[in-house]
Amino acid sequence: MTANGLYEEIIIAGFGGQGIMLTGKLLAQTAMQAGKEVTYMPSYGAEVRGGTANCMVIISETKIACPVVAKPDSLIVMNKASLNKFGPRLKNHGLLIMNSSLIDTEPQLDETIEIISIPADELAVELGSQKSANMAALGAYLQKRAYLTADQAGQALPNVLAKRYHKTLPLNIKALQCGAEFTKSCCKV
Amino acid sequence: MTEKGQTSIGTEERVLMCGNEALAEAAILAGCDAYFGYPITPQNEIPAYMSRRMPEEGRVFVQSESELAAINMVFGASATGKRAMTSSSSPGISLMQEGISYLAGAELPAVVVNVMRGGPGLGNIAPSQSDYFQATRGGGHGDYRTIVFGPSSVQEMADCMSLAFELADKYRMTAMILADGFLGQMMEPVVLKKRPSPELPPKDWALTGAKDREQNIVRSLWLGEGVLEDLNFKLDDKYKQIQKNEVLCEQYEVDDAEIIVVAYGIAARIVSGAVTRAREEGIKVGWIRPVTLWPFPTEQISKAADEFRLFLTVEMSTGQMVEDVKLAVAGKAPVVFYGRPGGGVPTVDEILDKIRQLTIRHKTQDSRLKTQDKR
Numbered sequence: 072m073t074a075n076g077l078y079e080e081i082i083i084a085g086f087g088g089q090g091i092m093l094t095g096k097l098l099a100q101t102a103m104q105a106g107k108e109v110t111y112m113p114s115y116g117a118e119v120r121g122g123t124a125n126c127m128v129i130i131s132e133t134k135i136a137c138p139v140v141a142k143p144d145s146l147i148v149m150n151k152a153s154l155n156k157f158g159p160r161l162k163n164h165g166l167l168i169m170n171s172s173l174i175d176t177e178p179q180l181d182e183t184i185e186i187i188s189i190p191a192d193e194l195a196v197e198l199g200s201q202k203s204a205n206m207a208a209l210g211a212y213l214q215k216r217a218y219l220t221a222d223q224a225g226q227a228l229p230n231v232l233a234k235r236y237h238k239t240l241p242l243n244i245k246a247l248q249c250g251a252e253f254t255k256s257c258c259k260v
Numbered sequence: 261m262t263e264k265g266q267t268s269i270g271t272e273e274r275v276l277m278c279g280n281e282a283l284a285e286a287a288i289l290a291g292c293d294a295y296f297g298y299p300i301t302p303q304n305e306i307p308a309y310m311s312r313r314m315p316e317e318g319r320v321f322v323q324s325e326s327e328l329a330a331i332n333m334v335f336g337a338s339a340t341g342k343r344a345m346t347s348s349s350s351p352g353i354s355l356m357q358e359g360i361s362y363l364a365g366a367e368l369p370a371v372v373v374n375v376m377r378g379g380p381g382l383g384n385i386a387p388s389q390s391d392y393f394q395a396t397r398g399g400g401h402g403d404y405r406t407i408v409f410g411p412s413s414v415q416e417m418a419d420c421m422s423l424a425f426e427l428a429d430k431y432r433m434t435a436m437i438l439a440d441g442f443l444g445q446m447m448e449p450v451v452l453k454k455r456p457s458p459e460l461p462p463k464d465w466a467l468t469g470a471k472d473r474e475q476n477i478v479r480s481l482w483l484g485e486g487v488l489e490d491l492n493f494k495l496d497d498k499y500k501q502i503q504k505n506e507v508l509c510e511q512y513e514v515d516d517a518e519i520i521v522v523a524y525g526i527a528a529r530i531v532s533g534a535v536t537r538a539r540e541e542g543i544k545v546g547w548i549r550p551v552t553l554w555p556f557p558t559e560q561i562s563k564a565a566d567e568f569r570l571f572l573t574v575e576m577s578t579g580q581m582v583e584d585v586k587l588a589v590a591g592k593a594p595v596v597f598y599g600r601p602g603g604g605v606p607t608v609d610e611i612l613d614k615i616r617q618l619t620i621r622h623k624t625q626d627s628r629l630k631t632q633d634k635r
Contacts (some may be wrong), residue, residue, distance in 0.1 A: 096276070096447065099276055099447060100276050103274060103276050103449045104585075108449070109276070109448065109449060110446060110447070110448050111276070111444055111446060111447040111448070112442065112445065112446040112447075113446075115301070115302055115385070115441070133301035136529055136530075136532040136536060137529050137530045137532070137533035137534075137608050138442075138446055138448075138526075138529060139442075139530060139605055139607065139608075140608045141608065141609065185523045208528075230276075231276075
């Protein structure tokens with residue numbers, strides 16, 4: 072956050088196949104539809120296949136200068152390797168959303184960092200498909216940061232999801248809401 | 261991939277697109293008749309997008325067997341008076357240099373997109389700015405130039421495209437978009453709409469069938485005595501016109517600046533982040549961003565160098581554009597360089613540190629000058 076209002080740098084990371092790029096695109100699309108400035112940068116090429124996948128998203132009220140995220144305000148990690156790689160880069164007082172279904176250790180991070188540990192895979196399986204674990208994690212993030220809602224993300228989803236997957240829209244929207252509910256129930260203030 | 265945003269194209273609405281796709285759609289809006297290309301990372305979204313959209317528009321898409329074939333297909337299509345383009349990344353652009361030189365010799369319009377990656381050789385697939393020399397010095401053999409754009413956002417990737425086609429036709433030469441892997445891959449909101457095209461000279465040189473008129477000949481071989489020299493002087497006149505009329509450049513907080521950072525493309529975005537933060541710290545710093553890399557904003561930089569200032573050039577290379585900055589500054593002020601080559605991307609913090617160091621050095625130099633004055 073700056074004097075000009077919202078300025079949030081986010082890294083989303085996991086392994087290839089967890090829908091990391093889609094999650095980043097959805098976040099960027101949702102913010103754009105809400106009238107914000109956005110940039111989205113995927114890791115690309117050889118790095119994507121099999122190994123880790125990650126993307127950087129910046130959301131701002133004003134024009135974004137540099138689209139490169141060195142130290143994110145928020146980090147969404149879907150597996151342990153990503154936590155190890157990007158965890159140390161998180162800003163103090165930052166937010167960590169971690170998929171506890173695939174991360175069995177306590178992250179060793181600065182004590183000012185807020186952690187939401189969400190069993191995203193388990194929640195998604197309960198809803199019908201493990202594939203929407205990414206949506207649960209994003210829902211949890213949106214609920215916490217509260218500059219956009221899980222409902223807004225649900226509305227933006229058809230614009231980033233390829234048409235051949237549109238039959239999965241209801242499930243993914245449910246997963247977004249489920250993630251948001253999880254944050255609500257675990258982070259009562 | 262972009263099946264969704266289609267309805268918004270051609271309107272004022274913002275669409276979230278990656279640079280490669282925005283550029284491809286902008287080419288279609290600019291009236292590109294034919295695309296020829298061979299795949300290479302990090303620009304594959306361009307041929308992928310074109311392979312779907314060009315047939316939809318009833319236009320030509322050919323995936324060629326090599327980059328050499330692609331650039332010569334561009335030559336052929338352009339010779340018939342059609343708007344033709346190709347795209348590639350650094351190693352592929354090297355392969356195209358012969359064709360680009362022939363296009364220059366034959367005075368044919370063409371648009372070539374280079375989404376740069378790290379080099380030399382096959383290098384890597386990470387973003388880089390190491391083809392500046394190749395792009396701005398002509399690249400192939402012979403006495404020629406190409407118009408070169410260095411966009412720094414997804415919107416500008418799209419905007420440069422229609423201008424590239426326009427200037428290529430106007431001056432009958434190659435216009436190049438010099439982007440990088442970062443700009444090609446990153447997504448930003450973009451407004452894609454048709455730009456009104458100015459009146460352009462008729463393509464009365466084109467090979468359209470010589471029925472009821474003199475035959476046209478398109479060639480780059482000129483063996484007659486003095487013929488090539490005349491052509492070279494004619495090209496040179498054209499290049500001088502372009503240097504006079506087509507320079508594009510953006511400046512920020514230059515007036516009171518003690519330090520001016522010069523950068524283009526994605527590096528300029530990172531620089532602008534660093535400069536804003538330096539200003540917040542009270543450092544008097546501004547930036548100049550060449551949008552056309554050739555013609556280079558020599559005059560603008562020279563003018564800025566009339567007052568005593570430090571110039572810092574930031575590039576994703578070991579220093580190429582810095583030579584043009586030095587030529588423009590012409591010894592009037594010190595020019596220093598900071599670069600990250602081989603796919604390294606400088607951070608805002610790195611550049612900010614560099615600016616802070618220069619402030620200290622600048623102050624020392626300033627006081628030294630004052631002491632000299634007193635003596």
